[in-house]
Amino acid sequence: MTHRIAILGASGYTGAELIRLIATHGGIEIAALGAHSKAGQSLAQVFPHLRHLALxxxxxxxxxDFDGVDLCFCALPHKTSQxxxxxxxxxxxxxDLxxxxxxxxxDAYEKWYGNPHSAIEMQKEAVYGLTEFYRDEIREARLVAGTGCNAATGQYMLHPLIAADVIGLDDIILDLKCAVSGAGRSLKENLLHAEMSEGYNAYAVGGTHRHLGEFDQELSKLAGRDVKIQFTPHLVPANRGILATGYVxxxxxxxxETLAKAYASEPFIEVxxxxxxxxxxxxxxxxxCHIGVTGDRIAGRAIVVAALDNLTKGSSGQALQNANLMLGLEETQGLMLAPCFP
Amino acid sequence: MTHRIAILGASGYTGAELIRLIATHGGIEIAALGAHSKAGQSLAQVFPHLRHLALxxxxxxxxxDFDGVDLCFCALPHKTSQxxxxxxxxxxxxxDLxxxxxxxxxDAYEKWYGNPHSAIEMQKEAVYGLTEFYRDEIREARLVAGTGCNAATGQYMLHPLIAADVIGLDDIILDLKCAVSGAGRSLKENLLHAEMSEGYNAYAVGGTHRHLGEFDQELSKLAGRDVKIQFTPHLVPANRGILATGYVxxxxxxxxETLAKAYASEPFIEVxxxxxxxxxxxxxxxxxCHIGVTGDRIAGRAIVVAALDNLTKGSSGQALQNANLMLGLEETQGLMLAPCFP
Amino acid sequence: MTHRIAILGASGYTGAELIRLIATHGGIEIAALGAHSKAGQSLAQVFPHLRHLALxxxxxxxxxDFDGVDLCFCALPHKTSQxxxxxxxxxxxxxDLxxxxxxxxxDAYEKWYGNPHSAIEMQKEAVYGLTEFYRDEIREARLVAGTGCNAATGQYMLHPLIAADVIGLDDIILDLKCAVSGAGRSLKENLLHAEMSEGYNAYAVGGTHRHLGEFDQELSKLAGRDVKIQFTPHLVPANRGILATGYVxxxxxxxxETLAKAYASEPFIEVxxxxxxxxxxxxxxxxxCHIGVTGDRIAGRAIVVAALDNLTKGSSGQALQNANLMLGLEETQGLMLAPCFP
Amino acid sequence: MTHRIAILGASGYTGAELIRLIATHGGIEIAALGAHSKAGQSLAQVFPHLRHLALxxxxxxxxxDFDGVDLCFCALPHKTSQxxxxxxxxxxxxxDLxxxxxxxxxDAYEKWYGNPHSAIEMQKEAVYGLTEFYRDEIREARLVAGTGCNAATGQYMLHPLIAADVIGLDDIILDLKCAVSGAGRSLKENLLHAEMSEGYNAYAVGGTHRHLGEFDQELSKLAGRDVKIQFTPHLVPANRGILATGYVxxxxxxxxETLAKAYASEPFIEVxxxxxxxxxxxxxxxxxCHIGVTGDRIAGRAIVVAALDNLTKGSSGQALQNANLMLGLEETQGLMLAPCFP
Incomplete structure (x- = not known):
């Protein structure tokens, strides 16, 4: 049986990535592609790389028409999405991505995103979409909230360590190196090729990046006390990828050992x-997601590095993994594509 | 039923690409990975991006042990291969790739490659592996010779045009822009990132590139007379891709119309x-492979542009497409992966 | 004595390049930087790389106030400029750049640029700014029109060859590979890093690129008859550079020999x-500008390749070279910077 | 008066950068270019971008012949250099670079570099070449030891802070993002364009990078006690640049304020x-070198980010700055080139 899905916000990068993955999924059919300014365009116009697909x-x-649609992916900007x-x-x-x-x-939503939430009651039924840690809830959920790509990377590193109480909670530093597709397809001067290529910089320095809201929520819940990490993202000239270097x-x-044990049976996390x-x-x-651990010459310090693709495991792949669970499919279906190197 | 294959020369880029494609193929099992200087290493050491595979x-x-091996891919340097x-x-x-x-x-081999051929008798049974034009022969062949990646790109453009006699034969110019993975994993100064990135240049200018041997052979056979094209490759700072601009x-x-008709039923060629x-x-x-045609302000001139991924359609994807035919599998099996953009 | 200049359109890439070059020129002082949407901003805001300059x-x-300004560079979009x-x-x-x-x-202007010219009378006094060929006129000119960067590259290759009558005039093909800064700092989706990097394509195919107007004008004047070349530009993922491959x-x-002789005394053209x-x-x-010539295996064919930096020799460097002449300075002053490699 | 210099190891990237800078210096003449495997080659063969120079x-x-040579730059590998x-x-x-x-x-040398030092007596007369902090000693020195490029970046950030005692000494973390030219022109698989571009990774993790020897020596001397920082370099796909993110x-x-004050009169350090x-x-x-400081949402934490070009301020530019001092020239001569953006 094939499940029918719709994608709202299909003209952005996460939309394209969803379509790419679903193209060879086998158990999912795309019933509708919704877009805003690009409504009326064919897929070949919006994404020529997908022109071979009959969509x-x-x-x-x-x-x-959502009748007969089993599941809807929303790949829209925040605020619009709600x-x-x-x-x-x-x-x-x-x-929701x-x-x-x-x-x-x-209040946390309003603090980090600057506007009051207009669909509070729906927020209550939402399940946080970090599959490996919310699998059972996701299976039953009506609404799954995909995580931030930076937040996912950091949590894959930190979640088992905090759960097992093997690291200090008050001096966690995450230094992230993020590829440009994470900023989306919006037209900004600093995202032009001529401005981005051959150089790199930090941004949202000083604890101002919105994904900190997720870190605070999830890590504090896990620790049973307030946990506030330091988190500095950097923009590097590459299209895909997040590398998180954690100092703990x-x-x-x-x-x-804690990480290796935690992820021993996980299909997508390689320690x-x-x-x-x-x-x-x-x-x-x-x-x-690949994770490595190294000691330091300074005793009692560990360096943990995690790498994933922001558009796949950090966003659309995660979304499909969650959809698989919600639809009663094999969790890994359509997601075992090997990385593309070189 | 699963077919068992071996890959000789598995530690290069075309070897990696074969493994990547076979990883989600479903009908092929990798029995052995042969390498020269990297023999004894695990796949995770040679290609960390494939570490999740149990190979x-x-x-x-x-x-x-080739008993029980149904087909062998050879991704070795020329001369070594024979x-x-x-x-x-x-x-x-x-x-053979x-x-x-x-x-x-x-004689043509010796002229272009500089050494006498040491396995002449085998060369006679080899079928030229441009699938779309040698499908029946490939199905029955014992030995298929994968084409040059540049030669494939150019022929996808020119083959139907020469077959249909719609272009002049004496003033064909191909200007190719090639990504660096086409040069393989060998250590050369000009392939270092610091030398390659942010710049580009022509190479093998003046009718000296070895793939001209293939062009001469195939296009002359097709035209029933000598055809000699001009062909200038350029190295551009990207990892994958060949863009051929043809002036005819x-x-x-x-x-x-000729191209559109020729490829109307082809699963991989999009006009x-x-x-x-x-x-x-x-x-x-x-x-x-995407092909586009444009006219020029000068009457009687056409510009044809073809794009493909040198490691996939230009090499390992083509090899797998041929292997599918040889093994009696669906020609497209394992090859419908959508392009990875951005 | 220091000459005082102004730059209108200082917030684009050619403006930045002018400032970079003038920064170590020694004989020129920047009196004013004019901008449109970025008026009111400091140079450090608009171009942080120039923050060390007291401008x-x-x-x-x-x-x-143009009193006391000896020369004005206009680095504005066409139409706005006039x-x-x-x-x-x-x-x-x-x-004017x-x-x-x-x-x-x-009429040619209107044909290629789509709008009638609103300053016809000034057009008459303008000198075409290809320094090497209009040196004397430029020295005396009040208004110098900087060339298109593609047009400059092509003309450096073709001008001496047509002047010396050593190539055919009816089958000239120029295949250009252009870096992205040539498209300016404007916000376009295809110029985003995620869209540009790691791939390349032709554009303005089929004799539609506006720089053809310049080629037509200059080459026909030189030949004393109509000359129409084929010219296909390609966009490649690099910030600076034009590589023109000419098939003649x-x-x-x-x-x-013709090129070597023509440029034997030129300070900037290396054959x-x-x-x-x-x-x-x-x-x-x-x-x-570096120019190379190669023969082909086909007798009577030559391949000429020219390389320059579109922002420097193709635009702002050329502009400064012309300004030096106009101001009675040494033509090479401020322009002998060695290329930045790697 | 022009000073005559020689460069030993002129065929590597720091050699090329020295020549580039000296090309427009005005007060220095290159008397000899020494190379090992490339001896006998012209500059145009080794570095085509410098072909316009009569060297x-x-x-x-x-x-x-070192008679008449006033100063010698050694841009050789360690061990060979001594x-x-x-x-x-x-x-x-x-x-010495x-x-x-x-x-x-x-002992520190042997520990970090793995071989006993063969010229101990010369080491005693060497002055550490971080110009801003050793200006007077450098002026008089016979032998100046250029710093590591990572070590320079980190020290520009940390030196004034430790000198002024405004940061803790026991929890300094430096996360560095380094461009590939820092690895030199040597042929290594991971430095190939196809391996480097579009991705990034940490290396020498865990306090194993050799530049830690310099940090230990200089920062401990300054603090009057042992200072051991954590320092993790990352390789990013760009040719030039080091970005150091410091967590203090x-x-x-x-x-x-401390940094702004320390560098208020420095010509090359912009806070x-x-x-x-x-x-x-x-x-x-x-x-x-640009340095920025930001607070964090966590009180008592500061994030300092420093950026420089590893080949210029991190190596050859620093070397020339020191040579200027040694030769009695203006410290900034030949070094005021504005950054090349885009």
Whole structure:
């Protein structure tokens, strides 16, 4: 049996990535592609790389008939997402890729995103979409809130370590190196090739990046106390990939064993042998996350590095993984594509 | 039923690409990975991006038991390839990715490659592996000679035009823009990132590139007379992709119609609407070839542009497409991966 | 004595390049930086790489006092340029980097640029700014029209060959590979890093690129008959550089000798030894143009490749070279910076 | 008066950068270019971007007549450097760019570099070449030891902060992002364009990078006690640039003021307004170092980011700055080139 899905916001990068993955999934059929400014265009116009697929043209959201749609992916900007989702059929299962339903506390949402939440009641039923840690809830959920790509990377590193109480909670530093597709397809001067290529810089320095809301929520819940990490993202000239370098206090060998044990049965999380470090080169275009642990010459310090593809494991791959669970499919279906190297 | 294959030369880029494609193929199992200097290493050491796959370690060629191997891919350098293939079981079906069995005329081989051919008798049974034009022969072949990646790109453009006699034969110019993975994994100064990135240049200028041997052979055979094209490759700072810009004399609309008709039923060749031009961005990591045709302000001139991924459609994807035919599988199996953009 | 200059359109890439070059020129002082949407911003805001320079803030054009300004560079979009220049003091010497005063025939201007020219009378006094060929006229000119960057590259290759009558005029093909800064700092989806990097494509195919107007005008004037070349530009993922590959009929050795002789005394044009080909890597950030000539296996064909930096020799460096002449300075002053490699 | 210099190791990237800078210096003449495997080649062969310069061919070191040479730059690999320098005339003034004379403690040298030092007596007279902090000693020195490029970047950030005692000494973390030219022109698989571009990774993780020897020596000397920082370099796909992100404890405003004050009169160190962060884009190809300071949402934490070009301020620019001092020239001569952006 094939499940029918719709994608709202199909003309952005996460939309394209969803379509790419679903193209060879086998158990999912795309019933509708919704777009805003690009409604009326064919897929070949919006994404020439997908021109070989026999898929419907982009349409406005209100042109979509959700009868017979089993699940809807929303790949829209935050704020827009909550407004659009409010208007969707109440029994429609939804995987939202925006930030709108990640934060359970409306005040935290308003603090980090600058606007009051307009669909508070729906936020209550939302499940945080970090598959490996919310699998059972996701299976039953009507609305799953996909995580931030940076937040996912950091949590893959930190979640088992905090759960097992093997690192200090008050001096966690995450230094992230992020590829440009994470900024989306919007037209900004600093995202032009001529401005981006051959150089790199930090941004949202000083604890101002919105994904901190997710870190605070999830890590504090896990620790049973407030946890506030330092988190500095950097923009590097590459299209896909997040590399998170974590500086933590703890025994490096114990840190490694904890992660290796936590992910031993996970299909997508690979913990490297102790002392090896991952590279974004080796996860590009795939749903895998590679994690490496190294000690330092300073006793009691561990360095943990995690790499994933922001568009796949950090966003659309995660969304499909969650959709697989919601639809009763094999969790890995359509997601075992090997990374594309070189 | 699963077919068992071996890959000789698994530690290069075309080897990696074969493994990547086979990883989600479904009908093929990798029995052995042969390597030379990297024999004894695990796949995770040689290609960390493939570490999630449960595959055997790299071994020396003489350690491989070919009993029970249905087909062998040889992804070795030219000259080495003919020597190794000479020593393989005589009934083993082989897809060779090197240049060694492409040229039917031993003198042409020696002229372009600089050494006499040491396995002349095998060259006679080899079928030229441009699937779309040699499908029936490939199905029955014991030995298929994969084409040069540049030669494939150019022929996808020119073959139907020469066959239909719609372009002049004496003023064909191909200007190719090639990504660096086409040069392989060998250590050369000009392939270092610091030398390659942010700049580009022509190479093998003046009719000296070896792939001209293939062009001469195939296009002359097709035309029934000598055809000598001008062909200038350029090295551009990207990892994957060949963009061939062809300058031909002929009626542009007729050129377009000829190509559109020739490829109407082909699963991997997409002829764009008249006046549109393809991009290597839109075929990256896939087995697709996009072709566009435009007229010129000068009457009687047409510009044809073809784009493909040198490692996939230009090499390992083509090899797998041929192997599918040889093994009686669906030709497209494992090859419908959508391009990876951005 | 220091000459005082102003730059209108200082917030684009050619503006930045002018400032970079003038920063170590020694004989020129920047009196005013004019900008449109970025008026009011400091140079450090608009171009942080120039923050060490003690220069005035960007101002609106009408805030500039041209008394005491010896020369004005206009780095504005076409059409805007003619409007702004019409309003400048009539005795102010001007180097315009736009397309507005390149074409002497108003009909040709309207054909290629789509709007009637609003400053016809000024067009008559403009000198075409290809320094090496209009040196004397430039020295005396009040208004110099900087050339298109593609047009400059092509003309450096073709001008001496047509002047010496050593190539055929009816089958000239120029295949250009252009870096993205040539498209300027405007916000377009296809110029985003995620869309540009790692791929390449042709554009303005089929004799539709506006720089053809310049080629037609200059080459026809030189030949004393109509000359129409084929010219296809390609966009490649690099920030700076144009590589023009020219396919011409003629004796390759004679082509080489003609170019070598023509440029023997030119400070910025380097003709490589016969058989060598240039690279954009080797002119990056400099005012040099490298030209190489190769024969082909087909007798009577020559391949000429020219490389320059579109922002320097193709635009702002050329503009400064012309300004030096106009101001009675040494032509090479401030322009001998060695290319930046790697 | 023009000073005559020689460069040993002129065929590597730091050699090329020295020649590039000296090309427009005005007060320095290159008397000899020494190379090892490339001896006998012309500059145009080794570095085509420098072909316009009338400079001598590369020669073996023993072919150089040091009479009349005022200063010698040694851009050789460590270990080779000490051997070669031992054999040079004892009164020849030398700026060494290798690691060989940076560490005053021979045991530290042997620990970090793996071989005993063969020129201990010369090490004693060497001055550590971080110009801003050793200006007077450098002026008088016979042998100046250029710093590691990572070590320079980190020290520009940390030196004034430790000197002024405004940050904690026991929890300093430096996360560095380094461009590939820092690895030199040697042929390594991971430095190939196809392996490097579009991805990034940490290396020398866990306190194993050799530049830690310099940090330990200089920061401990400054603090009057042992200081051991954590330092993790990352390799990013760009040709030039180091971005160092420092995580320190201290009052962010005080940190900013301390740096601003320390560098107020320095010609090459730009401290940005509080809250701004630098980018390697904005120092490319120049001798400038940009430093930014930001607070964190966690009180008592400051984030300091420093950017420089590893080949210029991190190596050859620094070397020339030191040579200027040694030769009695203006310190900034030949070094005021504005960064090359885009």
């Amino acid at each position: 419907p043209d982009m349409v406005g959201f209100d042109e979509i 407004e659009v989702i409010s208007g969707l059929p109440k029994n429609l299962r939804i995987v 925006s930030a709108d339903f990640r934060l359970r506390d409306p 206090s703890g025994d490096a060998r114990q840190v490694h 490297l042998p102790f002392g090896e470090t991952p590279s974004t080169h080796h996860v590009r275009g795939s749903n895998f | 055997p370690d790299m071994v020396g060629f003489d350690e491989i 020597e190794v293939i000479s020593g393989l079981p005589k009934n083993l079906r082989i897809v 090197s240049a060694d069995f492409r040229l039917r005329d031993p 004399s002929g009626d542009a609309r007729q050129v377009h 764009l609407p008249f006046g549109e031009t393809p991009s290597t961005h839109h075929v990256r990591g896939s087995n697709f | 005035p803030d960007m101002v609106g054009f009408d805030e500039i 409007e702004v220049i019409s309003g400048l003091p009539k005795n102010l010497r001007i180097v 736009s397309a507005d005063f390149r074409l002497r025939d108003p 009929s003629g004796d390759a050795r004679q082509v080489h 490589l030894p016969f058989g060598e080909t240039p690279s954009t890597h080797h002119v990056r950030g400099s005012n040099f | 001598p061919d590369m020669v073996g070191f023993d072919e150089i 051997e070669v320098i031992s054999g040079l005339p004892k009164n020849l003034r030398i700026v 290798s690691a060989d004379f940076r560490l005053r403690d021979p 404890s201290g009052d962010a405003r005080q940190v900013h 940005l307004p509080f809250g701004e962060t630098p980018s390697t884009h904005h120092v490319r190809g120049s001798n400038f």
